[in-house]
Amino acid sequence: EPEVTQTPSHQVTQMGQEVILRCVPISNHLYFYWYRQILGQKVEFLVSFYNNEISEKSEIFDDQFSVERPDGSNFTLKIRSTKLEDSAMYFCASRWGEKLFFGSGTQLSVL
């Protein structure tokens, strides 16, 4: 069964450093998402991407965040200058019709 893959599974970084989280969505899906889940809290929407551009973004998705689909398969989330409060599990998802498929997540720890 096709799946969404995310790398790395864990990322540890120093505050102020840039990180890039990578995702390979399911190949024929058109809508892609990044979500985050801070430990003990609910899953929060960050951004949705369609037709090679951002279609919606939340208040969390400020200028420190950016997304790209550089080569038609990878879908990346970049955090330019990480803060302690960026520590969370980041999930990528892709959508076919109304059905959502999640990656297994990247646990980001900012020290």
Added chain:
Amino acid sequence: KNEVEQSPQNLTAQEGEFITINCSYSVGISALHWLQQHPGGGIVSLFMLSSGKKKHGRLIATINIQEKHSSLHITASHPRDSAVYICAVKKGDSNQFYFGTGTSLTVIP
């Protein structure tokens, strides 16, 4: 303001019990998802509903669009059902999904 409310927040059941988890939402939706989050963190989609009822094995999900309410039922619960169950809705005029805070289920042998 939470667009999606779930209850209960935590639930402990004996193996074999019938379990119900509830989800209420306040926005117009085009779809509602029930998700399962394992202790390791991975999220799996169990059901996608836009109306009526769906059944998969011991799991049943229902939705009442007029009342903006959905329920997830687990029959003959088993310790392997222990997980966090999350309700998520897709707003009708949006590409966003809104998530509930989840229901943490523990099934005791």
